[in-house]
Amino acid sequence: MMQPVNLMVNGTPYELLVHPSRSLLQVLRDDLHLTGTKEGCGTGYCGACTVLVEDAAVNACLYFAVDADHRHVRTIEAMRAPDGSPQALPAAFIECSGLQCGYCTPGMIMSAAALLASDPSPAEDDVRSALSGNICRCTGYQSIVASVMLAAARMAQHERQTQPEPSPRSRSRA
Secondary structure, eight states: OOEEEEEEETTEEEEEEEOTTOBHHHIIIIISOOTTSOOSSSSSSSOTTEEEETTEEEETTTSBGGGGTTEEEEOGGGOBOTTSOBOHHHHHHHHTTOOSSOSSHHHHHHHHHHHHHHOSSOOHHHHHHHTTTOOOSSSOSHHHHHHHHHHHHHHHHHHHHHSOOOOOOOOOOO
C-alpha cells in the first residue's frame, strides 16, 4: 500500500507516493535522482548516507521516507553557492584534502553542516564527536577535522564581514 509523502528537498517541494518500508535514501536516489547521498553499509553504521532532516543529521538508509513527510530535507546537492561553486564547507574539504576516494565525503560534509549550524565555533573535539558516526577508510580523519575547522573559521569571518555596522549614536546637544 502506497502512502502520499510531501517532502521539501533542498528547497524544492515534492509530492510522492511511496511504500512505507522505503528508506529516505531510496527515495532520494531512485525517485528524485539525487545521487550525491551514498549508500555504504545500509545499516546506519558508516554514515555515508547522512542527510539533514530539519537541520538534524540522520542516516537516510534507516530513516523511513514516510517519516520525512512535511519535513525539510537537505542533501549534499544543496551545498553549492548560487553560481554553482562549492559553499565554504565543501570548498574547505577540497582545500585541506579532506577527501580521497570521495565516497564518504557527502555524509561527512552533511554531519559537519549539522554541527556548524548548531555550533559555529566548535572545538576540535566537538568536530571529532560530530563526525564519529561517519567512517572514512582513506584519509585518517585529521584532514577532515582540519577541513571543518577551516570552514568554521571562514564562515565566522564571512559573518563578521557581512554584519551591518552599528549606527553612530546620535548625540544630544545641550
